[in-house]
Amino acid sequence: MNDAAPLIADLAAAARRAAGTLAAAPTAIKAAALRAAAAAIRACADEILAANADDLAAADGLSGAMIDRLRLTPDRVGAMAAGVEAVAALADPVGRVIDRDTRPNGLALERVRVPIGVIAIVYESRPNVTADAAALCVMAGNAAILRGGSEATLSNRAIHAAFAAGLAEAGLPAAAVQLVPTTDRAAVGAMLAAAGLIDLVVPRGGKGLVARVQAEARVPVLAHLDGINHVYVDASADPDMARAVVLDAKMRRTGICGAMETLLIDRAFPEPVALVQALQGAGCEVRGDPLEASIGDIVQPVSDADWDTEYLDAIASVKLVGGVEEAIGHIAAHGSHHTDAIVAADAGVAERFLAAVDSAIVLWNASTQFADGGEFGLGAEIGIATGRLHARGPVALEGLTTYKWVGRGTGQVRG
Amino acid sequence: MNDAAPLIADLAAAARRAAGTLAAAPTAIKAAALRAAAAAIRACADEILAANADDLAAADGLSGAMIDRLRLTPDRVGAMAAGVEAVAALADPVGRVIDRDTRPNGLALERVRVPIGVIAIVYESRPNVTADAAALCVMAGNAAILRGGSEATLSNRAIHAAFAAGLAEAGLPAAAVQLVPTTDRAAVGAMLAAAGLIDLVVPRGGKGLVARVQAEARVPVLAHLDGINHVYVDASADPDMARAVVLDAKMRRTGICGAMETLLIDRAFPEPVALVQALQGAGCEVRGDPLEASIGDIVQPVSDADWDTEYLDAIASVKLVGGVEEAIGHIAAHGSHHTDAIVAADAGVAERFLAAVDSAIVLWNASTQFADGGEFGLGAEIGIATGRLHARGPVALEGLTTYKWVGRGTGQVRG
Numbered sequence: 062m063n064d065a066a067p068l069i070a071d072l073a074a075a076a077r078r079a080a081g082t083l084a085a086a087p088t089a090i091k092a093a094a095l096r097a098a099a100a101a102i103r104a105c106a107d108e109i110l111a112a113n114a115d116d117l118a119a120a121d122g123l124s125g126a127m128i129d130r131l132r133l134t135p136d137r138v139g140a141m142a143a144g145v146e147a148v149a150a151l152a153d154p155v156g157r158v159i160d161r162d163t164r165p166n167g168l169a170l171e172r173v174r175v176p177i178g179v180i181a182i183v184y185e186s187r188p189n190v191t192a193d194a195a196a197l198c199v200m201a202g203n204a205a206i207l208r209g210g211s212e213a214t215l216s217n218r219a220i221h222a223a224f225a226a227g228l229a230e231a232g233l234p235a236a237a238v239q240l241v242p243t244t245d246r247a248a249v250g251a252m253l254a255a256a257g258l259i260d261l262v263v264p265r266g267g268k269g270l271v272a273r274v275q276a277e278a279r280v281p282v283l284a285h286l287d288g289i290n291h292v293y294v295d296a297s298a299d300p301d302m303a304r305a306v307v308l309d310a311k312m313r314r315t316g317i318c319g320a321m322e323t324l325l326i327d328r329a330f331p332e333p334v335a336l337v338q339a340l341q342g343a344g345c346e347v348r349g350d351p352l353e354a355s356i357g358d359i360v361q362p363v364s365d366a367d368w369d370t371e372y373l374d375a376i377a378s379v380k381l382v383g384g385v386e387e388a389i390g391h392i393a394a395h396g397s398h399h400t401d402a403i404v405a406a407d408a409g410v411a412e413r414f415l416a417a418v419d420s421a422i423v424l425w426n427a428s429t430q431f432a433d434g435g436e437f438g439l440g441a442e443i444g445i446a447t448g449r450l451h452a453r454g455p456v457a458l459e460g461l462t463t464y465k466w467v468g469r470g471t472g473q474v475r476g
Numbered sequence: 477m478n479d480a481a482p483l484i485a486d487l488a489a490a491a492r493r494a495a496g497t498l499a500a501a502p503t504a505i506k507a508a509a510l511r512a513a514a515a516a517i518r519a520c521a522d523e524i525l526a527a528n529a530d531d532l533a534a535a536d537g538l539s540g541a542m543i544d545r546l547r548l549t550p551d552r553v554g555a556m557a558a559g560v561e562a563v564a565a566l567a568d569p570v571g572r573v574i575d576r577d578t579r580p581n582g583l584a585l586e587r588v589r590v591p592i593g594v595i596a597i598v599y600e601s602r603p604n605v606t607a608d609a610a611a612l613c614v615m616a617g618n619a620a621i622l623r624g625g626s627e628a629t630l631s632n633r634a635i636h637a638a639f640a641a642g643l644a645e646a647g648l649p650a651a652a653v654q655l656v657p658t659t660d661r662a663a664v665g666a667m668l669a670a671a672g673l674i675d676l677v678v679p680r681g682g683k684g685l686v687a688r689v690q691a692e693a694r695v696p697v698l699a700h701l702d703g704i705n706h707v708y709v710d711a712s713a714d715p716d717m718a719r720a721v722v723l724d725a726k727m728r729r730t731g732i733c734g735a736m737e738t739l740l741i742d743r744a745f746p747e748p749v750a751l752v753q754a755l756q757g758a759g760c761e762v763r764g765d766p767l768e769a770s771i772g773d774i775v776q777p778v779s780d781a782d783w784d785t786e787y788l789d790a791i792a793s794v795k796l797v798g799g800v801e802e803a804i805g806h807i808a809a810h811g812s813h814h815t816d817a818i819v820a821a822d823a824g825v826a827e828r829f830l831a832a833v834d835s836a837i838v839l840w841n842a843s844t845q846f847a848d849g850g851e852f853g854l855g856a857e858i859g860i861a862t863g864r865l866h867a868r869g870p871v872a873l874e875g876l877t878t879y880k881w882v883g884r885g886t887g888q889v890r891g
Contacts, residue, residue, distance in 0.1 A: 081808075085831060162853050168842050170852060175834075177864050256690075260864045275671075281696065281865045302887040309889035393496070404887075415882050416500060419593075427583050427885030436890070437585060437881065438577050449592050449675045450696045451866040454881040466852065466869040467830050470842030472717040472819075474724035475851070 065243070069206075069251040072239050073258035076179040076204035079236035083202045084176045088153040090231050095149035095196050098227025099142040102192060105223040106138045112219035113188065120212050123186070131186040131213055141192045141220070144441065148196040151440040154459045155202045169469045174462045176202030178260040181252045182443075183208045183274060185266035188216035194265070195224050195238040197443045201461035204237050206259065208252060210266075211244035253278040261461075263443055268371075283456055285421075285447035287371045287397035288318035290429045293388040293414065294336065295405035296329035302426060303330070303404045304339045309428040310402065312343045316373045318445060319400050319432030323368060324379040325388045333381065334359065340377055349379040356381070368395040385410045389417045396420060398447045400432040400454075421447050421454040480658070484621075484666040487654050488673035491594040491619035494651035498617045499591045503568040505646050510564035510611050513642025514557040517607060520638040521553045527634035528603065535627050538601070546601040546628055556607045556635070559856070563611040566855040569874045570617045584884045589877045591617030593675040596667045597858075598623045598689060600681035603631035609680070610639050610653040612858045616876035619652050621674065623667060625681075626659035668693040676876075678858055683786075698871055700836075700862035702786045702812035703733035705844045708803040708829065709751065710820035711744035717841060718745070718819045719754045724843040725817065727758045731788045733860060734815050734847030738783060739794040740803045748796065749774065755792055764794040771796070783810040800825045804832045811835060813862045815847040815869075836862050836869035 083091070102109065113133040120128060159172040180203045182194040191207055198205035209217040221240040228237050241248050252259060256279040264274040264284050271286050292310050294303045310321035324340075324347075326333045333355045337347050341359070348367050349360035360379060367378040368391070382388050385403070392401050402424040403414040411425040422432050432455065434442025439457035446452050452460035498506070517524065528548040535543060548556075574587040595618045597609040606622055613620035624632040636655040643652050656663050667674060671694040678698050679689040686701050707725050709718045725736035739755075739762075741748045748770045752762050756774070763782050764775035775794060782793040783806070797803050800818070807816050817839040818829040826840040837847050849857025849870035857870045867875035 081832070081834075084834070164851070164853060168846065168851075178834075281863075299887070305887060305889050309891065313890050411884075415884075417496070419496075419499070419590075420880065422881040422883065424583075424883040425885060427883055427888040428890050430890040431583065431883065431888065436579070436583075438579060448696075449878050451878075453878055463864050463866075463868055465835065466837040468837065468839040468842055468846065469826075469830075470840060472714070472720060473842040473846065474720050475728050475843050475845040476724065 063247050063251040063254060065245055065247040065251040066254070068243065069248060069255055070258060072206050072241065073179055073255055075236035076206055076239060079234040080176065080178045080204040082234050083199065083204060083237055084155070086202065086233060090233065091153065091200050091202070092149040094228050094231030094233050095145050095200060097230040098192070098196070098224045099145040099149070101223035101226040102138065102142040102145065102220065105219065106135060109133060109138055109216065109219040109223065110135065112215035116213055116215045123212060127186050127212070131188065131216070133188060133216060137189065141189045144189070145192050145196040148200050148441050151200060151458055153200065154462045159464055166473050167471055168473050171467045172464045173467050174459070175465050177461055177463050179204050179206065179258065180461065181206045181208065181259045181262045181280070183249055183252065183262060183264045183270065185210040185270060186212045188213045188220055190265050191217045191220040191240070192224060193441070194263070194443060197441055197458065197461060199233070199237055201458045203461055206239050206241060206252065208241040208249060214244055250277065253280060256280050265444060281451070283444060283446045283448065283452060283460070285318060285397070285399055285445050288320065288399040289322050289369065289371050289395060289397040290319065290399055291323045291325055291388070291392050291396060291401045292321045292429060293325040293385065293403045294327060294330050295385060295403060295407060295410050296327040297407035297410060298330060298404040299406055300332045300335065304336060306402065306404050306426065306428050307336055308339055308343055310430055311340060311345055311377050312375065313428070313430050315375050317430065319430045320373065321429050322370065322372055322377065323395070324377055325382050325391060326379065327384055328381050329384070337379060344375050346376045347379055348376065353381050371397070385414055389414060392418050399445065400424065400429045402427060402429050421445070478662050478666040478669060480660055480662040480666040481669070483658070484663060484670055485673060487621055487656065488594055488670055490651035491621055491654060494649040495591065495593045495619040497649050498614065498619060498652055499570070501617065501648060505648065506568065506615050506617070507564040509643050509646030509648050510560050510615060512645040513611070513639045514560040514564070516638035516641040517553065517557040517560065517635065520634065521550060524548060524553055524631065524634040524638065525550065527630035531628055531630045538627060542601050542627070546603065546631070548603060548631060552604065556604045559604070560607050560611040563615050563856050566615060566873055568615065569877045574879055581888050582886055583888050586882045587879045588882050590880050592876060592878050594619050594621065594673065595876065596621045596623065596674045596677045596695070598664055598667065598677060598679045598685065600625040600685060601627045603628045603635055605680050606632045606635040606655070607639060608856070609678070609858060612856060612873060612876060614648070614652055616873045618876055621654050621656060621667065623656040623664060629659055665692065668695060671695050680859060696866070698859060698861045698863065698867060698875070700733060700812070700814055700860050703735065703814040704737050704784065704786050704810060704812040705734065705814055706738045706740055706803070706807050706811060706816045707736045707844060708740040708800065708818045709742060709745050710800060710818060710822060710825050711742040712822035712825060713745060713819040714821055715747045715750065719751060721817065721819050721841065721843050722751055723754055723758055725845055726755060726760055726792050727790065728843070728845050730790050732845065734845045735788065736844050737785065737787055737792065738810070739792055740797050740806060741794065742799055743796050744799070752794060759790050761791045762794050763791065768796050786812070800829055804829060807833050807835070814860065815839065815844045817842060817844050836860070
């Protein structure tokens with residue numbers, strides 16, 4: 062048994078009790094708690110920034126990117142509070158009737174959305190996840206157990222304290238949002254092993270974290286490991302649209318999970334060279350087959366490993382294919398079921414792609430960088446899921462609920 | 477590495493290819509395959525019964541109940557074929573649009589139901605599961621990998637051969653439904669470890685099987701372990717209705733997962749003795765607190781373990797409680813999140829129970845024995861799930877699907 066198991070069991074038991082209260086809490090109370098939490102985050106901005114400064118001062122040996130993720134500024138604290146308020150304004154999924162049916166025997170059945178229960182969030186050095194994840198869990202009626210990265214310990218505590226003040230102001234239990242009080246790695250192991258105590262784990266962070274959670278968890282996990290996303294440019298694509306979509310999909314932000322990593326170009330598309338040069342002109346390294354007649358001379362050589370690589374950088378692999386079926390086959394062999402797009406004027410080809418590509422998100426004539434809960438109208442997201450069960454793609458409030466069957470009878474027996 | 481892992485990986489790879497075909501198969505083709513499979517089952521009834529006779533002849537040391545589950549008769553073969561035809565007549569969930577939204581930028585988004593992919597069914601000695609599970613998986617567009625109990629090997633092969641003939645007649649790939657060709661227990665371990673290859677495991681059988689699957693699986697599992705179901709009789713209950721519901725919930729069939737195991741009676745209910753005596757008169761042993769004034773003299777003594785016991789027999793535990801809140805608390809402490817019912821005339825009390833009891837199915841004035849996909853209008857069921865993710869309660873075709881996001885644009889970029 063993991064040393065941290067008793068600690069996690071205690072946190073989970075408190076969370077389960079709080080979850081009962083949260084499940085019954087009216088929308089107005091949950092929203093009021095979030096608005097009060099946002100106000101407390103604003104009111105405590107100085108304390109939060111001071112705690113963050115201490116975390117930064119202690120952050121030896123972190124990369125520049127990690128320091129940037131860890132760093133809070135007055136603007137970032139304001140954005141965090143605004144994010145919590147935005148969640149408070151979202152429609153509450155709890156209590157929504159999915160469907161109803163009165164059986165021939167008169168039994169009136171409904172499927173009603175209910176919270177999942179106890180959700181653990183395991184994340185790295187971004188302190189804003191503390192507020193974001195707590196807000197989404199609470200609004201969907203779930204108790205949250207948060208385990209952030211050790212480098213953000215003081216920042217997370219300060220944000221959590223502000224959030225707790227908001228919960229208290231609305232009369233919701235403190236255990237609705239708990240921060241694991243240790244940065245011992247064994248605590249993560251105990252959370253992942255807590256089947257029956259914790260209902261869902263959401264890892265937020267890099268591939269190392271997600272891979273560990275997926276490998277170890279005995280609790281259901283909502284996550285994506287990779288975003289090896291493709292844009293297929295069909296022969297029928299408008300060249301200007303293809304260039305705009307490909308540039309945005311790769312270069313708008315190269316480090317996000319929705320970025321394109323591999324460009325597939327139909328050999329019958331008239332302007333492959335212009336497409337590659339557009340990427341290169343924007344500062345992207347393009348890797349392809351040097352023997353490919355049209356683009357071989359202008360690309361860096363590609364290796365087999367490239368097709369399975371998520372660069373998260375200004376690098377793209379490019380492959381010329383013999384039409385949509387080869388593109389579909391390439392994506393099936395090398396994709397990560399995250400987001401894949403086709404640029405095409407031919408609706409039949411596009412619909413074939415949308416139907417056959419087995420990814421959480423498939424797009425026609427739009428950039429893969431739309432893979433985002435906000436862009437999809439969900440108002441926020443706890444993450445993007447590439448698993449096949451429960452929820453796929455951007456997950457927000459609805460994905461943090463489940464349902465129960467409610468039957469109302471007049472004494473029916475099965476007989 | 478498990479010795480059977482290469483075998484399972486091969487089966488899963490073939491299933492994945494077949495799943496691609498099935499996902500794109502029109503409803504009419506899937507339904508035609510099932511009707512052809514049903515016809516083949518009827519046409520091969522003699523072969524199936526002969527294979528079953530051989531299984532029965534080899535069935536040394538099985539209990540009477542296991543022999544009964546294993547035994548096929550002409551009527552049972554006919555019922556199996558009829559069951560497959562019933563699934564063929566169900567509405568196809570694949571392609572159904574869950575919701576749609578056109579974003580302010582013009583991107584038209586839909587969430588569309590798609591098959592889960594590759595589903596493994598692990599079951600015991602009931603050969604009819606071979607046909608039932610295959611039919612549900614195929615109709616929802618999934619490839620099935622079936623692993624039945626060793627005692628039913630010949631029966632399962634004969635049923636599978638008939639099913640395969642139906643698939644072939646409709647032009648669907650043989651690997652849409654595969655039977656694991658070994659009864660080596662390591663094959664089950666390899667299936668449970670096949671994360672990424674198998675998308676979902678559904679165990680069908682006794683508690684030992686389900687517990688093993690839940691403990692070992694690295695693949696998502698849809699199942700219920702226990703059905704420790706309660707009926708709470710409120711002070712406001714009509715005594716005649718209470719008696720009818722309680723008798724049906726316990727005694728209609730005692731061995732099914734929807735049977736009542738514990739009766740909770742409000743101390744203010746006027747006729748607790750009549751309720752207990754009705755159960756006893758129907759042949760049920762009733763265990764309760766001997767010191768309880770009203771019923772202490774007529775019950776067998778109850779132990780603490782009884783409250784956590786699924787008898788699956790003509791035994792019930794009974795507890796007198798001080799109203800609906802104590803009933804809710806008892807169910808939270810001892811229930812298994814399967815099916816719990818209240819009998820009450822007071823709608824406020826009933827709604828409190830329906831909201832607060834955290835079970836897959838909650839019923840008001842109806843017997844717990846309605847916990848069944850057929851009774852709920854689903855036409856069939858692959859099982860009843862008490863987990864909190866993906867699907868709860870009776871699971872049929874919809875529960876065997878997931879969704880993808882499909883976006884249709886006109887060149888939108890995130891910019």
